[in-house]
Amino acid sequence: MARAENKEMASPTARLVAEVARTMRGSRGWTQEQLGEEIGYSAAAVSAMETCAQPASDDMLAALERVLGDSSRVFEAARKYIRMEKYPDEFKAYVPLEQAAVRIELYAMDFVHGLFQTKAYARALIGGGYPPLPDARVTELVEARMARQALFDRDPTALIQLVLEESVLTRVFGDKQIMREQMRHLAKCARRRNVTLQVLPSDPGPGGEYAGGHGSLNVLETPDHQHLAYVEVQEESWLLSDPAKVSRYAQRCAKIRAQALSTRESLDYIERLAGDQQ
Incomplete structure (x- = not known):
């Protein structure tokens, strides 16, 4: 919703x-209503964007690039920074x-990792959190x-290894239809x-070993082959580069993968x- 405080x-x-x-619209002699017709938004939405009462969405930036961008690609470039x-x-x-990594090892024990979420699942997860x-x-x-x-379709591609705790797959966010769509997306x-996608079963088996x-946990390798770890707890996060700590986390990821179901079973x-x- 467009709000006055957003301007500040x-x-x-x-x-x-x-x-x-605003400048490009003016150079064409267009009103806000005319620009809105060209990009598929109302005059009020254009006004909100131009006054920063409601910054441009990703879709609006793509439309602005198509209609106003010419060869400058300024709106396309802005999409990356607006997202950030x-x-x-x-x-x-x-x-x-994450976006530049050549290899990413992921273990998720609370919900489907963000890189693998459907839009509906993400909305249910984020919208259902607290505080609202x-x-x-x-x-x-x-x-x-x-x-x-x-990241999935980047060239060159990144190797992505994900292990999901079994409970992640059975905990419902939104409703059962959202979960079915999420499961189909994971399969895809x-x-x-x-x-590489694996499931860590809730039953650890006869040995009782459980490394998760x-x-x-996220462990990644950068293009210059630096290894980093990223962890989050209750909206607090740590990005770690100490080789000894990152090595310990990487070893833990490897142990978790070894305890998980095979890719086929998963x-x-x-x-x-x-x-x-059936």
């Missing part, structure tokens, strides 16, 4: 987009590293989370050549949950 809190990128859009500004403060340092967030902020965070998934992701009890289980197998 608008980011530098949002202000730049507003000024450039939507992330929670504790997450902003991690996202660029305004609808506009929920939409911003969902859009930012979906934008991260461009599991078939990607650059993705310390919480969710895919079969996920498909059963989706109702795609």
